Amino acid sequence: MAAKYFIRNITAGLSRATVSSQNAFKRFPLITNFLLTNRQVFTACPVGIEDKHNRLVVHWKESLTDEYPLVWLRDNCQCSACFNQSSQSRTINFSQFQLNQTLRHLAISDNNVEIHWEDGHKSAYDFKWLRQRSFHQKEQQNWLKTNKELYKTWDADCFKRIPVFDFKGVMQEDNILLDWLETLGVWGVCLIKNAPHGLGQVGSLAKRVAFVRKTHYGEEFSVQAKADATNVAYTQGHLQLHTDLPYYEYKPGINLLHCHIQYNGNGGNSLLTDGFKIAEKLRENDPETYKYLVETKVTWSDIGQENGNHFHKIHHAPVICESDDGTIRRINYSQPQRDSHMVVPIDQVEKWYRALKNFYDLATDARYLIEFKLKPGEMVTFDNLRILHGRTAFGENLKGERHVQGAYLDWDEARSRIRVLKTKLLGN
Amino acid sequence: MAAKYFIRNITAGLSRATVSSQNAFKRFPLITNFLLTNRQVFTACPVGIEDKHNRLVVHWKESLTDEYPLVWLRDNCQCSACFNQSSQSRTINFSQFQLNQTLRHLAISDNNVEIHWEDGHKSAYDFKWLRQRSFHQKEQQNWLKTNKELYKTWDADCFKRIPVFDFKGVMQEDNILLDWLETLGVWGVCLIKNAPHGLGQVGSLAKRVAFVRKTHYGEEFSVQAKADATNVAYTQGHLQLHTDLPYYEYKPGINLLHCHIQYNGNGGNSLLTDGFKIAEKLRENDPETYKYLVETKVTWSDIGQENGNHFHKIHHAPVICESDDGTIRRINYSQPQRDSHMVVPIDQVEKWYRALKNFYDLATDARYLIEFKLKPGEMVTFDNLRILHGRTAFGENLKGERHVQGAYLDWDEARSRIRVLKTKLLGN
CATH class of the missing domain: 3.60.130.10 (Clavaminate synthase-like)
Incomplete structure (x- = not known):
């Protein structure tokens, strides 16, 4: 049995999105879904932020609420003392890390929220960064999917x-x-x-x-x-x-x-x-x-x-x-x-x-x-x-x-x- | 805290077995057991061989009996048509392999047993080779152990x-x-x-x-x-x-x-x-x-x-x-x-x-x-x-x-x- 193939054209200069929309969508429904998942865009615009039961609660414009545990927020502080930008790595010494974190107050700007912790440390979190790390199960699963292709079998x-x-x-x-x-x-x-x-x-x-x-x-x-x-x-x-x-x-x-x-x-x-x-x-x-x-x-x-x-x-x-x-x-x-x-x-x-x-x-x-x-x-x-x-x-x-x-x-x-x-x- | 170490002497020309018996046994009981398992020697000398219920039954000198399924024996025929010596690989075409194997008769020599299969094919099996592939659970487990070190934890x-x-x-x-x-x-x-x-x-x-x-x-x-x-x-x-x-x-x-x-x-x-x-x-x-x-x-x-x-x-x-x-x-x-x-x-x-x-x-x-x-x-x-x-x-x-x-x-x-x-x- 001889199989027949076709060669995908070299489309130099044509953007990937264009290639996909022209050819790939009908042929590869799975790839398509996969890419669409990746392209989801959130406005990440909050209408309200509060501190409740050891969590930061963010009410988004889209009538959606995200909660973030304070211990997780403190662990993921992005300041230069806690996070090394050039190696993109957390540098907090875990031996000295406190599990019980409490915040004194919040300072909110257009793009981020700054937490002033009880011990005097300050941590700022970009809204988009927070939205991408939602603890909603569905969004966690979507994020997992973007890291590994979902296979499709063939005969x-x-x-x-x-x-x-x-x-x-x-x-x-x-x-x-x-x-x-x-x-x-x-x-x-x-x-x-x-x-x-x-x-x-x-x-x-x-x-x-x-x-x-x-x-x-x-x-x-x-x-x-x-x-x-x-x-x-x-x-x-x-x-x-x-x-x-x-x-x-x-x-x-x-x-x-x-x-x-x-x-x-x-x-x-x-x-x-x-x-x-x-x-x-x-x-x-x-x-x-x-x-x-x-x-x-x-x-x-x-x-x-x-x-x-x-x-x-x-x-x-x-x-x-x-x-x-x-x-x-x-x-x-x-x-x-x-x-x-x-x-x-x-x-x-x-x-x-x-x-x-x-x-x-x-x-x-x-x-x-x-x-x-x-x-x-x-x-x-x-x-x-x-x-x-x-x-x-x-x-x-x-x-x-x-x-x-x-x-x-x-x-x-x-x-x-x-x-x-x-x-x-x-x-x- | 500073730890102290000792250097194992370079014992050129001294066989490993000698090194082990001189030094290592007391210090490393686990290594010792491990090596002893490996060194087990079987005489692999049969006193009786029979064909029973689709199995080859071998009665060894040590009052021990091994059984080998005929389908496994045929699959592991060591002749040059079924096994490539230079690559140490089975070459039997599995598409044509028959699951129901029956033997016509056995020819026994000092070192091996030759099976004459119903379809005319002949397969010879060295006794030592057979003994090493015993289906007794304990010996299967011993063989597994020789392929991976058993770890020992330290403080x-x-x-x-x-x-x-x-x-x-x-x-x-x-x-x-x-x-x-x-x-x-x-x-x-x-x-x-x-x-x-x-x-x-x-x-x-x-x-x-x-x-x-x-x-x-x-x-x-x-x-x-x-x-x-x-x-x-x-x-x-x-x-x-x-x-x-x-x-x-x-x-x-x-x-x-x-x-x-x-x-x-x-x-x-x-x-x-x-x-x-x-x-x-x-x-x-x-x-x-x-x-x-x-x-x-x-x-x-x-x-x-x-x-x-x-x-x-x-x-x-x-x-x-x-x-x-x-x-x-x-x-x-x-x-x-x-x-x-x-x-x-x-x-x-x-x-x-x-x-x-x-x-x-x-x-x-x-x-x-x-x-x-x-x-x-x-x-x-x-x-x-x-x-x-x-x-x-x-x-x-x-x-x-x-x-x-x-x-x-x-x-x-x-x-x-x-x-x-x-x-x-x-x-x-």
Whole structure:
């Protein structure tokens, strides 16, 4: 099955808001909602302020009231003695901090409220700053959402609608870089076209975001057939669907794969499945399998050497990892890197294999599996905590000179870049 | 309070086992137990083998019986068609894998058992290999233990008994490198003396293990007073107890700090507390505070720039993070890097500050806090998921030329190195 993509135009000089309103809204309802949430504007204009029950109560123009605990206000005093502007850090010595704070009086101006504390200290709080830190649950949740993309799962059909980016655009335009990173956060996968010829493109892309996340395979690694392969990826065989490096407790979050040389004959096709979609489907239709895959820890391992450096990684984690709120947050799956040690009660072993087979059968089902052949200059970039990827067999006897170069990037760094870009482009 | 340390002798040519039996056993009961577990030897000599209820049943000489599910045996066939020796990986195509496996007959030799499967495939299993993969719960748990050090907490008094290592010894002798890494795993902290003069020593040490874990502060970072400090560590003020980088979801695991230049006057002393000990004490004596610190997520953040690269990191996590089995696994605490956004129901804010204060008061209590002054050439190396560290104020007006250089290392890489060294030195 060959998927079709379209390239998002490089719209140099066109603002991000304009790009979004012209193209993106219909295609990506989730991204749209996400950005709109971010753009909410409050007037932050109070009509009344009072001190009540150890809280500062602010009545806003919009008939809305916010309350702020005095202890929190004192802890977050923004004066130069309590807060270091250049490092944007609280400097109050917590050993001497008083939990019982009382205020003497308030001084209110157009933009802020100044609290005169009983001990003589004064703290000023900008109204907009206060409004953004509302303790209303809904607004706390909205703020949380702006810090992490809400993912949207895809199947084989939906995959075709995920945007494709232009390498030069991502490298040169901040709004396109932001679009690419947010698309990765929401959809978990993105193709990038028109990368220059030659090695080193994945490193350049990683550095455009932050820097490469190094592993025992190095910074930029070459996926090509080798004699005495230290990894099954370095063979010409069929590479079954997997996530990379499940044996890392700190598994690299984003995988960048650049096709440098493609195999000329049949084969060498890329395979992709959305692991979050598979997990969701199991949760819906086969809750027993889902539960088993969430509750059973698997031993993932990798033993070998790369450039003379020996490694022996082990990590115990389920195939489907949930956050404490039940959100699916990480998929671990790799047939070659599942250890022969199995820490499961013997009575559950058969059941365990059945659950794993159900998972894999669904992941390789035509409804969810995408297959396409990368051309030289094309990149597939994806969330390694989520997407299963693989490759069909190609060539023979190390003669198929297919060469893909890869590098990893961590979500910590990518999300940091998203926030910095949003502040720069959207003024958040 | 000044702590006293002793340096472990460099015992070149002396085997690790000898070192352990001469010195370490009395001092470190936990390390000792840990090593003994690893050294357990099985004869792996069967007196009878049978096929029963889809399992291979092996009766060992020691009146012990192991059972192995046939589906697991087939999945772990070690033949060259099913297992790639050079990458130490399973290559069986899981799409075609049969869950119902039946065997035709067994062929038994001195060292292994060969299974002839119904479909004609043959698989041979070495007895020792089988014995090591016993499905008895106790042995599974023993195997798990060998892959992660069991930590032992310390207070101010106990700290003095933690061994101190010699830089040259760690750099040149594999058995000392292993001792240092295991001590870090068990105690969470280690001093290293006699590092050569000059910068770059933390990088050399990290590379001796694997490689530096890079963050937005770079690979090797200098902790010294600077104008317009991007981090409160880069000032001359008192640096309150904290863990580094709590705003990273993937928080670097090991902190290496090398004293390059020490301040000549009073101040610039290092402060250390075992965060796991503090958490344990709270769990014991103040379970309500403990519960609150485990259940309430805090917003940790860092906004700024380093070498022109802007960052904005955010991570939501409790002060005390437990594993799913209730083990304490990570401490997050940093007064400057606790965000002013607080996602807690307003009714719980006061209670939250009380819990945090209880935690910090205990962490700075003389029973648990260690204070000492590093000399040039000394390093403090510690588990950043566990140990709180700080520094007393020193000098004035950027004139105190104290210079400490730091670098991070991840536990994934350090534990990998421990396993590789154990295989090399102990033949596990």
